[in-house]
Amino acid sequence: MTKNQFKQFIGFLLKHNLIIAPQYNAEGYLHLNELKDSNDLYLGTELPLDSWKWYMLPPDQKMFEYKGEKLKETLPQIPKQVFLGVSILDMQALTLLNQVFEKDPYYQEIKKKTIVIGTSLVPEENFYQFFEKFEENKLEHLQFDLFLAVQKSGYKIYSGSEDGQRLLDKFGYKNYQHIEYAGPIREEGLDRQMVEIKDAMQNYHEQKIWDDLDKRCIQCGKCTIACPVCFCFRMYDQADSAKDTGYRSRCWDSCFYNEFTQVAGDSPKDSKHRFMNKTGEKIYFWYEHHFVRTPDTFSLPGCVGCGRCTRTCPADIDIKKTIQNILSARKKMLKKSKNDG
Ligand code: SF4
Ligand code: SF4
Incomplete structure (x- = not known):
């Protein structure tokens, strides 16, 4: 697809969908927001x-x-939306979330209405280097609808779902290649560095x-909010007993917050018993x-190396x-045990 055709494609998408895409704000920060003008797309x-x-x-x-x-279930009411310009690292994060929330009706309702358009642009923060160089065979383990492999004069287009193919057909573009999704787990398993960290x-x-x-962490929880694969939440209830009405919601939570591992009931030492009291434990x-439980449960890396x-x-x-410190400690201990015979 030439750059000109791509511009027309964005115009076509804008006519029919809500588009969420990276854009710089007035202060010069790159954020995700609704795209109203194709010139604002980053x-x-x-x-x-x-x-x-x-x-x-x-x-x-x-x-x-x-x-x-x-009781009435309140599934999210959202219009059809397009995620445009999802970096290949974030595609990996979404693929993991899709596994974690595979049976979650709220997540699945949103997923059903979302088209994901990824790109092969690899961010500098990509410190695992897994996506350092885009290779076509990596796509079969990622969940997406369309993918733009960046070339000098435009984009090579891949479709990853029937929804993606339908979108291209409606736009009247035929020069694309379809990638059949082969499940999230690569045949070769986790990459070497991830195995070593684990x-x-x-x-x-x-x-x-x-x-x-x-000594350094102040338990603010910002890292958990910024991380594309941190997904912990807690539930809370709001009730109006006079009207006999109420609702239950869930909201993001962070393992750095004191209430996260607080449990009800007395314990001998502390009436508000917590399982993790020290910052270092948290x-x-x-x-x-990220590096043990997620790979063990889903056979996928629990960190995509985005650096957020x-x-x-x-x-x-x-x-x-x-990570470097964790790996050097391992190397040092391995060397020592080898020397000790
Ligand atoms: S909670 Fe996370 S973001 Fe906040 S200080 Fe600790 S490591 Fe940094
Ligand atoms: S680099 Fe940090 S923010 Fe990004 S996926 Fe890994 S843990 Fe999450």
Whole structure:
């Protein structure tokens, strides 16, 4: 598709859909917002500060309401939407969320109404280097509707779903290749670096790394909000007993917040018992979630290397440096055990 044809394609999309796309705001920050003018679209290697989970898994979502004994499920009411310009890293994050929320009716209702148009533009923060170079065979394990592989004079177009094909047919574009989705898990499994981080977390624990982070982290939870694959939420109820009505909602939560592991009931020492009291425990738990529990549960990496957590952290905690420290501790301990025979 030439650049000119692509412009026409955006015009066609704008006529029929709500488009969410990366755009710079007046302060010069790249954010995801509704696209109203094709000239505002940013299609480049920089990642927006916010991630697509804002739209797939809204920060606050009503689940059901009741009146008397009658209960009504409140599925999200959204128009058809197009995510335009999803970086290949964020496509990987969405593919993971699709697995996590595979049986969640609220998530699935939004997914049903969403077209994902990805791009091969690889951000500099891509510190695992898995997507350093775009290769066609990586697409079969990602869930998308259309994909734009950037070329000098325009884009090579791939479709990844029937919805994507229908969209191109309606626009009257035929020169595309279809990729059959082969499931999220690659035949070769997790990439080597991810396997090493997991091994280091499980078998080569260096307490100093977590003690250092314990001193620096202020438990603000910003990293969990910025992360495209952090998906923890809590539920809360609102009731009006006079009218016998109410509703239940869910909203994002963070493992850095004190209430996250607080449990009801007395414990001998503290009436408000929590499972994680120390900052170091919380940050370790966060890393464990990304690098051990998610790969164990879904056979997928729990971190896509987007660097948003680093960009947003007020304490300058850099995930790339932490990973380097975790890997060097493993290397050091492996060397020592080899020397010790
Ligand atoms: S780099 Fe940070 S923000 Fe990005 S996926 Fe990994 S943990 Fe989440
Ligand atoms: S953003 Fe930084 S300071 Fe805040 S909770 Fe995350 S690691 Fe800690």
